[in-house]
Every structure is written in C-alpha cells, then in structure tokens.
Amino acid sequence: MLMRHGPKNYDRSSRGRCLSTTMLLYLLLGLPRIKGDDVAAYVDAFPSPIPHCDMRGLPPAALSCVHLAPDGSLVHAKDLRSTAGSAKQMLMDMHLRGVVGKLRASHRLPGRWVSFLSVYTASGPATKRNYPVVGIGKRDPRQPGLLMPNPFFVAPDWWDWYSRRTQAVARKREFDKRRDVLLFRGACGPGGHERLKLMRLGTLNGAVDAGWTSVDGYTDLETCVADLSNQLGAKRRKRDSELSTRVPMVNYSHYRYLLHMPGSATGSYSRNLQYLWSHGAVVLIWRHDALEWYYPFLRDGVHYVSVDETDLERKLVELRRDPERRRRLVAGGAAFFEAHLRGDRLVDRWRRLFDGLAAGQSDTPPLVSQSAACSCDAGMAAYASCEKCEITRKRGNTVAKFLGLIPKRPPAAPAVEHRVHAG
Structure with a gap:
C-alpha cells in the first residue's frame, strides 16, 4: 500500500525559507556554503509536489530513472543493455540494494515511491530537469543535479569489508620502510x-613512478598521446608512449605517496581517489x-x-x-575516511535524499513503461529482468x-617485486 505522508518533522515550506535566507546571506558575504546542506537545498528548489522521474523524450544515453518502491524494491525505467552505462547501472543497483537493506533494518525506508534520474557518465548531468537528477560526478561544479556516492563503492558492507582488508595490509608495511616515491598508474584517454x-x-x-597502463577510447597508446600532445600544443616525445607495469592496488602501500589524477x-572525476585513503600513504591530488x-x-x-x-617537484622535495x-597528512587522510567514507556515511547520504524526496515527491505512483523497464528484484515480476x-x-x-x-590473472611476481622494492 502506498503511503500518503512523508517522514515526520520535515516541513518543506519553512525549511525552504530558512535555507533561502541562509544562502542569500552567505552569497552576500562571500562565505562558503554550509557543509551538508546541499541535499535539502536541492530538494527545496523544486515546486511542490516534486514530479517523479520520467524517461519520455530523453535521448538514448547512459542514464535511466531509478524508482524505489514502498517495500524497497528497485525498478530501472530503462535497461541500458549494450550502452556504456549498463554495468554501472547494475553496480548502482547493488549499491542501492545494500543501502536499502541498512535503512530497512533501522526502519528508515521512505515507505512510498521515490524516483530520480541517475546519470552514469563520469562527466555528469548536462541538462536540468523538472524532476530530481542524480550524478556520480561532475566535470564542472556548475552542472545541474545532485551528487551521490558512485556505484564503485558497491554495497556499504562490501565497501567496509574491502577497506578494512586494505587498511590491515597497509598497517603491516611500516611507513619508513616504504619506497620514498610517488606512485601513479592510469589509462590514456580523450580527457x-x-x-x-x-x-x-x-x-x-x-x-616519481608514473605510467600508462592502458588506452581508453583510442586504438593504441601512441595515437592517444599524439592527439593529446597536439591539443596541448606540446611536442611529442617517444617515451611518452611507453606502457608501464601495472601495480596491483594491494601493493600501493609499498609507496609513501599516492597521486590522484x-x-x-x-x-x-576518477573513482581512484576513494581507494587511496586506506593505504596509509600521503595522498596528493592534481588540481582540477x-x-x-x-x-x-x-x-x-x-x-x-x-x-x-608547476609545483609537484617542489612539494615532493618538501614532503621528503x-x-x-607526512605523519600529520597520513593521519588526516585516515580521519577523513572515517568521517566521510565509511559504509554508514554512504547510507546517510542516500537517507537524506530519500527523506527529502519522500516528503515532497508526488503521492501518485510514477509512470513506468513495463515494456522498457527492468528490475533485479524477484518480487517485481511485472518487469523484465x-x-x-x-x-x-x-x-x-x-x-x-x-x-x-584485484588482477584477474596474478601478475608476474619478479616484475612487480622489482617495481615495488627497487631503489
């Protein structure tokens, strides 16, 4: 049975007035926005009632409406199938399924239909809609939509399990015995x-130990490097097109410094950053x-x-x-992870969105095309799997x-050990 009322103690009209006054004050004074208010501010910007997500008229791209049923079942308004977002869509399903399980256990499910458009591309939402839009990242902060945990966190319990294992391995590797080197590995692509x-x-x-490990969007590494060099107006160098040995993530804690690009x-954005905080290393982030x-x-x-x-070399010298x-930065990174990226923090982020939408979204169940929609829930037999x-x-x-x-095939031990322990 569809519930007709949102969570108690959530007054959209009064909260909206308060937030509007607060945001105006901060804009006039040039102060930063209050942390944690973005979900409420986003929800309160919609007219009442907030429309449900609607796939009609949307282009065939890596996006789909996600509908959360009153019992916690998930329905995707479109099966992405062969498009680029299909694997991410199912990872998001697994992520949300884990979140829903936590909310159900704590009796915090909305208990009514909630829906939003999920954009699965790394570059983020491009168009503002009259219903909620959720992205896993944005190339430009001014893009529309609300940011949610990306699906590569997987389910909160899995994320905690994986992070604890990573931290346990890192603790066995004394910082002073690690390579006094900055590590980066990544793909070459259009961006x-x-x-x-x-x-x-x-x-x-x-x-610095940095290198290409694969190619994304080009036929080969040389073509990728040539195109990027041309766009930057830089002269090509032969060694710019060399592939490097992969370093399994479990070996990241053999290094004192890890770089995010x-x-x-x-x-x-790159999901790589969320994995770096558990290795007990100093994290450096390239400005973007x-x-x-x-x-x-x-x-x-x-x-x-x-x-x-412009300053990587100087700052590395200072850190070394x-x-x-170094000790303070390692401790700061660990504290940040505990404060913001544990599994329960992911659940909190989604709970705030669900609570806001449940209070303001239309009581009318969303229009979902049974011919196009899909679900992985056995209880949703009306939709295709x-x-x-x-x-x-x-x-x-x-x-x-x-x-x-984790490499699908174990890497050649001598090559990895050489890169990890040499010089």
Missing part, C-alpha cells in the same frame, strides 16, 4: 591532458575542477596535498624532508576482480 602533463615531467630524479575519459559528493569536505594541507605540473608533516543482474550477485573478491582492484 587525459593532465595525465600527459604528469608523464612529461619524467621521474623527477627518481621521486582527473579521469582519463573526459577529465572529470571535477568533483564528487564528498570533495567539499577535503582540506588541502590537512587531508591531502594539492599539486600540478619533513617526516612530521535487467540484462546484467548477475553483476548484483557478485560478492567478496569476485567484486574486487570485476572492478579491477
């Missing part, structure tokens, strides 16, 4: 301009405008160190000379292998 700038810096006298495909939902909580010099091609600063529901049934290391966190 890899900043990555090419990094590669062109070279090893900086052995302080913008994504390879569009230069937007792209963002995920938790980026506003990061503080340069407290949780990480911001760099680009200052053990106390989604094309890749088997993804949602993966567990443990099988998930890690699917995400590329």
Whole structure:
C-alpha cells in the first residue's frame, strides 16, 4: 500500500525559507556554503509536489530513472543493455540494494515511491530537469543535479569489508620502510591532458613512478598521446608512449605517496581517489575542477596535498624532508575516511535524499513503461529482468576482480617485486 505522508518533522515550506535566507546571506558575504546542506537545498528548489522521474523524450544515453518502491524494491525505467552505462547501472543497483537493506533494518525506508534520474557518465548531468537528477560526478561544479556516492563503492558492507582488508595490509608495511616515491598508474584517454602533463615531467630524479597502463577510447597508446600532445600544443616525445607495469592496488602501500589524477575519459572525476585513503600513504591530488559528493569536505594541507605540473617537484622535495608533516597528512587522510567514507556515511547520504524526496515527491505512483523497464528484484515480476543482474550477485573478491582492484590473472611476481622494492 502506498503511503500518503512523508517522514515526520520535515516541513518543506519553512525549511525552504530558512535555507533561502541562509544562502542569500552567505552569497552576500562571500562565505562558503554550509557543509551538508546541499541535499535539502536541492530538494527545496523544486515546486511542490516534486514530479517523479520520467524517461519520455530523453535521448538514448547512459542514464535511466531509478524508482524505489514502498517495500524497497528497485525498478530501472530503462535497461541500458549494450550502452556504456549498463554495468554501472547494475553496480548502482547493488549499491542501492545494500543501502536499502541498512535503512530497512533501522526502519528508515521512505515507505512510498521515490524516483530520480541517475546519470552514469563520469562527466555528469548536462541538462536540468523538472524532476530530481542524480550524478556520480561532475566535470564542472556548475552542472545541474545532485551528487551521490558512485556505484564503485558497491554495497556499504562490501565497501567496509574491502577497506578494512586494505587498511590491515597497509598497517603491516611500516611507513619508513616504504619506497620514498610517488606512485601513479592510469589509462590514456580523450580527457587525459593532465595525465600527459604528469608523464612529461619524467621521474623527477627518481621521486616519481608514473605510467600508462592502458588506452581508453583510442586504438593504441601512441595515437592517444599524439592527439593529446597536439591539443596541448606540446611536442611529442617517444617515451611518452611507453606502457608501464601495472601495480596491483594491494601493493600501493609499498609507496609513501599516492597521486590522484582527473579521469582519463573526459577529465572529470576518477573513482581512484576513494581507494587511496586506506593505504596509509600521503595522498596528493592534481588540481582540477571535477568533483564528487564528498570533495567539499577535503582540506588541502590537512587531508591531502594539492599539486600540478608547476609545483609537484617542489612539494615532493618538501614532503621528503619533513617526516612530521607526512605523519600529520597520513593521519588526516585516515580521519577523513572515517568521517566521510565509511559504509554508514554512504547510507546517510542516500537517507537524506530519500527523506527529502519522500516528503515532497508526488503521492501518485510514477509512470513506468513495463515494456522498457527492468528490475533485479524477484518480487517485481511485472518487469523484465535487467540484462546484467548477475553483476548484483557478485560478492567478496569476485567484486574486487570485476572492478579491477584485484588482477584477474596474478601478475608476474619478479616484475612487480622489482617495481615495488627497487631503489
């Protein structure tokens, strides 16, 4: 039975007036927005009632309405099938299924239909809609929509399990015995301009171990590097097109410094960052405008160190000379993870969205095309099974292998050990 009332103690009209006054004050004074208010501000910007997501008239792209039923079942308004977002769609299903399980256990499910458009591309939402839009990242902060945890966190319980294992391995590797080197590995793609700038810096006298491991969107690495070089107006160098040995993520904690770069495909966010905080290393982040939902909580010099091609060498020299600063940054990164990226924090983020939409979204059930929609829930027999529901049934290391966190084939031990322990 569809519930007709949202959660108690949520007054959209009064809260909206309060937020509008607060935001105006902050804009006039030039102050930063209050942390954590973006969900309420986003929900309150809609007219009442907030329309349900509607796929009619939308282009065939990597996006689909997600409908949360009163009992917690999930319906996707479109089976992406062969499009680029199909695997992410099912990872998001598994992620939301884990979130819903936590909310059900704590009796915090909305108990009514809630829906939003989920955009699965890394570059994020491009068009404002008259219904809620959720993205997993944005290339430009001014893009419309609300940011939610990306599906590569998988289910909250899995994320906690994987993170604890990573942290346990890292604790066995004493920081002072690690390589005094900055590590980066990544793909070359159409958005890899900043990555090419990094590669062109070279090893900086052995302080940097950076390299390409694959190609994204080009036929080969040489073509990718040539195109990026041309766009940057930089002269090509032969060594810019060399593939490097992969370093399994479990070996990241053999390094003192880990570098995060913008994504390879569009230069937007890269999910790589969420994995770096558990290795007990100093995290450096290449300056860029792209963002995920938790980026506003990061503080340069407290949780990480911001760099680009103009100051990477200088800041690495400073870090290598200052053990106390390294200790503070490692501790800051660990504290950040505990405060913002644990599994229960992911659940909190979704709960705020569900609560806001449940209070303001239309009581009328959403219009869902049974011929196009799909579900991985057995109780939703009215809809076809989604094309890749088997993804949602993966567990443990099988998930890690699917995400590329664990090599599908064990790497050649001598090659990896040489890169990890040499010089």
